Amino acid sequence: MGKNIIDVDHVSIRFNLASQKVNNLKEYAIKLAKHELMFQEFLALKDVNLHVKPGEAWGLIGTNGSGKSTLLKTITGILKPYQGTVKVRGQIAPMIELGAGFDMDLTARENIFLNGAVLGHSNEFMEEHFEDIVEFAGLGKFLDSPIKNFSSGMKARLGFAVATMVDPEILICDEVLSVGDYQFKKKCNERMEEMLSGGTTLLYVSHNIDSVKKLCTHALWLDHGEVIMSGEAKEVCDAYSTRQEQIFRIERKEKEVKKAQKPGNKYDYLVVGAGLYGAVFAHEAYKAGKRCLVIDKRNHIGGNIYTENISKINVHKYGAHIFHTSKKPIWNYVNEFAGFNNYINAPVAVYKDELYNLPFNMNTFSKLWGVRTPEEVKKKIAEQIAELNITEPKNLEEQALSLVGRDVYEKLVKGYTEKQWGRDCRELPAFIIKRLPLRFTYDNNYFNDRYQGIPEGGYTKIIKQLLEGIDVKLETDYETYVKEHPDSFEKVLYTGPIDEYFKYSLGHLEYRTVRFETEELEMENYQGNAVVNYTDREVPYTRIIEHKHFEFGKQPTTIISREYSEEWKPGMEPYYPVNDEKNNELFGKYRELAEKEDKVIFGGRLGNYKYYNMDQVIEEALLMAERELKRKILENYAGSKPLEE
Amino acid sequence: MSTFRYRVNTFIQYKDLIKELVSRDLKLKYRRSFLGYVWSVLNPLLIMIVMTVVFSAMFKRNIENYPVYLLCGRMLFEFMTNSTNGAMRSVTGNASLLKKTYIPKYIFTLAKVTSCLLDFIFSLGALLIVMVATGATFHWQILLTPLVIVQLYIFCCGVGFLLAQLHVFFRDIQYIYKAVTTAWMYLTPIFYPLEQLPDIVQLLIKAGNPMYYYVAQFRDMVLYGRLPGPRIFWGGWVFAFVMLFIGVWSFKKNKDKFILYI
Numbered sequence: 001m002g003k004n005i006i007d008v009d010h011v012s013i014r015f016n017l018a019s020q021k022v023n024n025l026k027e028y029a030i031k032l033a034k035h036e037l038m039f040q041e042f043l044a045l046k047d048v049n050l051h052v053k054p055g056e057a058w059g060l061i062g063t064n065g066s067g068k069s070t071l072l073k074t075i076t077g078i079l080k081p082y083q084g085t086v087k088v089r090g091q092i093a094p095m096i097e098l099g100a101g102f103d104m105d106l107t108a109r110e111n112i113f114l115n116g117a118v119l120g121h122s123n124e125f126m127e128e129h130f131e132d133i134v135e136f137a138g139l140g141k142f143l144d145s146p147i148k149n150f151s152s153g154m155k156a157r158l159g160f161a162v163a164t165m166v167d168p169e170i171l172i173c174d175e176v177l178s179v180g181d182y183q184f185k186k187k188c189n190e191r192m193e194e195m196l197s198g199g200t201t202l203l204y205v206s207h208n209i210d211s212v213k214k215l216c217t218h219a220l221w222l223d224h225g226e227v228i229m230s231g232e233a234k235e236v237c238d239a240y241s242t243r244q245e246q247i248f249r250i251e252r253k254e255k256e257v258k259k260a261q262k263p264g265n266k267y268d269y270l271v272v273g274a275g276l277y278g279a280v281f282a283h284e285a286y287k288a289g290k291r292c293l294v295i296d297k298r299n300h301i302g303g304n305i306y307t308e309n310i311s312k313i314n315v316h317k318y319g320a321h322i323f324h325t326s327k328k329p330i331w332n333y334v335n336e337f338a339g340f341n342n343y344i345n346a347p348v349a350v351y352k353d354e355l356y357n358l359p360f361n362m363n364t365f366s367k368l369w370g371v372r373t374p375e376e377v378k379k380k381i382a383e384q385i386a387e388l389n390i391t392e393p394k395n396l397e398e399q400a401l402s403l404v405g406r407d408v409y410e411k412l413v414k415g416y417t418e419k420q421w422g423r424d425c426r427e428l429p430a431f432i433i434k435r436l437p438l439r440f441t442y443d444n445n446y447f448n449d450r451y452q453g454i455p456e457g458g459y460t461k462i463i464k465q466l467l468e469g470i471d472v473k474l475e476t477d478y479e480t481y482v483k484e485h486p487d488s489f490e491k492v493l494y495t496g497p498i499d500e501y502f503k504y505s506l507g508h509l510e511y512r513t514v515r516f517e518t519e520e521l522e523m524e525n526y527q528g529n530a531v532v533n534y535t536d537r538e539v540p541y542t543r544i545i546e547h548k549h550f551e552f553g554k555q556p557t558t559i560i561s562r563e564y565s566e567e568w569k570p571g572m573e574p575y576y577p578v579n580d581e582k583n584n585e586l587f588g589k590y591r592e593l594a595e596k597e598d599k600v601i602f603g604g605r606l607g608n609y610k611y612y613n614m615d616q617v618i619e620e621a622l623l624m625a626e627r628e629l630k631r632k633i634l635e636n637y638a639g640s641k642p643l644e645e
Numbered sequence: 646m647s648t649f650r651y652r653v654n655t656f657i658q659y660k661d662l663i664k665e666l667v668s669r670d671l672k673l674k675y676r677r678s679f680l681g682y683v684w685s686v687l688n689p690l691l692i693m694i695v696m697t698v699v700f701s702a703m704f705k706r707n708i709e710n711y712p713v714y715l716l717c718g719r720m721l722f723e724f725m726t727n728s729t730n731g732a733m734r735s736v737t738g739n740a741s742l743l744k745k746t747y748i749p750k751y752i753f754t755l756a757k758v759t760s761c762l763l764d765f766i767f768s769l770g771a772l773l774i775v776m777v778a779t780g781a782t783f784h785w786q787i788l789l790t791p792l793v794i795v796q797l798y799i800f801c802c803g804v805g806f807l808l809a810q811l812h813v814f815f816r817d818i819q820y821i822y823k824a825v826t827t828a829w830m831y832l833t834p835i836f837y838p839l840e841q842l843p844d845i846v847q848l849l850i851k852a853g854n855p856m857y858y859y860v861a862q863f864r865d866m867v868l869y870g871r872l873p874g875p876r877i878f879w880g881g882w883v884f885a886f887v888m889l890f891i892g893v894w895s896f897k898k899n900k901d902k903f904i905l906y907i
Contacts, residue, residue, distance in 0.1 A: 073904075
């Protein structure tokens with residue numbers, strides 16, 4: 001420590017932005033009254049450390065406003081640190097600005113003495129070195145002209161000559177040699193190298209990385225007042241250059257993107273439906289420099305994942321949505337648009353006055369039969385299945401019974417399924433249930449996925465961020481829009497029902513639909529869980545969602561939604577595609593029609609007539625965007641910390 | 646003690662800067678005018694003539710050698726206003742320099758008051774000319790005037806430091822100070838005899854107007870050829886040092902914050 005010539009320890013420099021602007025009493029009084037005086041503080045340097053040994057040459061690099069000059073000024077003594085200490089053991093020749101303190105009306109001769117005095121030199125000393133200075137500056141016959149008539153290069157020359165006439169112990173040089181002609185620059189560099197070899201310590205600020213590499217042994221990289229890197233000049237400079245190029249590329253891309261959004265340009269894509277699929281696609285198209293218009297016939301964005309904030313509770317307006325995925329890129333992708341909480345879906349089922357955990361796991365079985373070990377459970381179920389002796393299940397009831405036995409079926413499957421489909425289990429085809437997963441652990445987590453959670457602030461926020469900068473028209477029907485603006489777009493991404501696009505020319509595709517009865521209750525906690533299923537047939541609704549529990553809400557009231565299954569009729573809100581043989585065949589025919597529409601892309605749950613979880617929607621949309629925009633997207637999100645480029 | 650020695654050392658290191666700054670001020674003031682330094686003398690002379698013509702009708706009867714009486718007061722007061730106004734802007738005016746290199750900030754204030762002092766000393770030539778022209782007697786007491794000038798110089802430095810630091814934070818002070826100096830001028834017996842004022846005002850001026858102390862001392866020495874009374878003599882010193890103390894204290898307290906506001 002003792003050997004260092006400069007010690008900067010944990011230095012912070014604070015500017016008060018608010019009071020910087022207060023130049024008169026009136027403003028002062030107003031700001032005082034508004035309590036604004038002390039609040040806009042700005043740290044130009046944050047906890048900066050720098051230790052320089054004698055004879056080292058340090059380059060300070062960083063973008064404009066990163067605190068380089070502030071650090072130099074602190075070392076020079078112009079600024080006092082707000083926190084931390086600065087120790088300098090040696091005489092400093094500051095060249096923060098060449099010829100600072102030149103008086104434009106004085107002659108060069110007079111200014112040499114004045115500037116010398118500013119740097120703390122005595123008159124006799126200046127007299128001694130006068131000839132050298134004049135010679136180095138190359139002023140000749142202009143010595144007795146007022147320097148306001150000098151060119152900036154001449155002034156810089158004079159300033160440099162005065163500042164470097166002695167061999168100071170520390171030379172501080174702040175981007176001062178950018179003016180001046182080639183020869184002068186060469187001369188300056190020679191002089192600096194001469195001083196360096198003479199043992200002068202140099203602190204050098206420059207945006208010219210090459211000159212830093214050439215002159216300096218060490219470098220310090222500052223960004224927004226913080227030290228990013230410090231060490232060998234070459235290493236730091238290379239890291240800095242790489243990062244700068246990266247930023248430059250990103251900025252250029254952003255600029256291109258903005259340019260493409262000029263109003264009046266034809267839209268590259270008309271995205272029909274502002275749901276998750278449409279929003280993800282539009283976002284990626286926007287980033288690729290395409291101009292999009294997103295329309296939706298609803299009066300809000302978000303499609304079915306729309307959440308509305310009612311009494312400070314995010315209400316899932318179109319049913320419970322719990323995000324879960326096992327795909328890391330998708331998880332990284334959504335996390336760019338929202339923070340996710342640690343909600344884990346653990347629904348419970350109510351049958352008459354009994355309560356069971358879902359999915360069917362050891363907690364469930366233990367409650368059903370009072371058993372404790374997986375072995376006992378397996379035995380019990382095997383017994384019940386054997387009792388029934390079903391070889392070829394003819395309907396859903398027989399299918400389910402052959403999978404889980406009588407108790408589980410009657411209490412937890414039968415009523416719920418019958419309510420869902422609106423008919424008796426014996427009348428339902430067996431293929432609806434292919435398997436009923438049984439879990440022989442005490443684990444109530446409904447999903448098996450690696451990542452799970454609810455976005456903090458609701459799903460609408462994600463959509464809003466995806467659509468940032470993109471034109472959106474709500475309550476706009478596709479057909480009407482196209483009729484009114486036929487030539488305003490190149491291509492269409494259609495995420496509505498595919499049969500509707502073709503005006504149901506081949507018939508209607510069928511859906512299963514649900515209806516919600518939402519109400520706000522004057523109590524803090526209604527059911528103690530976000531999702532409670534009702535599995536007996538007598539209760540008319542299939543489940544109750546208590547929305548606040550998705551985000552661990554502590555609001556004084558609560559909002560619940562009772563969910564009823566309804567028979568779907570054309571015109572109703574479509575929820576779940578019914579992928580039976582008949583409907584799949586019809587969809588196939590529509591798909592054939594769709595192939596012929598080369599200016600229209602179909603996507604999403606309704607466009608593809610396929611049930612998707614949210615992560616699947618995002619993946620599908622991104623894959624579509626990759627194909628359509630001909631660029632790689634998903635691989636950028638493969639890493640643990642996605643870097644956007 | 647080491648901080649004190651450090652301060653003295655820095656002062657010595659920068660004394661040539663004061664010299665350069667003072668000579669810059671003086672050089673620039675008259676550069677490109679034909680008469681140059683002559684104006685330091687000529688200017689007060691011309692103003693004195695104008696004011697004598699205007700005011701002599703009003704106060705002639707009471708005052709012996711009105712031109713000298715007027716000039717004494719006016720020149721001292723002029724020095725005070727010039728130096729304090731200059732000092733007020735000394736920190737803000739050198740912002741570009743202070744932002745770029747480390748210089749003790751008081752140097753600028755000190756240099757400004759000093760250059761005004763030199764200007765004042767040059768202009769004393771005008772006083773001599775008028776004294777000769779009006780046939781005034783030269784008393785030996787005139788040799789003591791440097792004592793008054795030193796008092797006033799110290800006083801002006803004090804006011805200058807106070808104003809210089811205030812001006813950094815509130816630019817309004819310059820307008821307020823303009824009004825203050827105008828009032829101050831009328832409350833100082835420069836072109837009228839003090840006795841003409843109502844008793845109570847006289848009393849207040851005698852008690853609280855430092856400029857009265859300096860003007861009165863100066864006139865005693867130059868015009869009346871007598872030693873000033875101990876009250877105004879010592880009062881002058883007290884005012885000077887109290888003001889210097891206030892000025893230096895406020896300046897020192899705030900100097901590290903200047904850089905954020907200029």
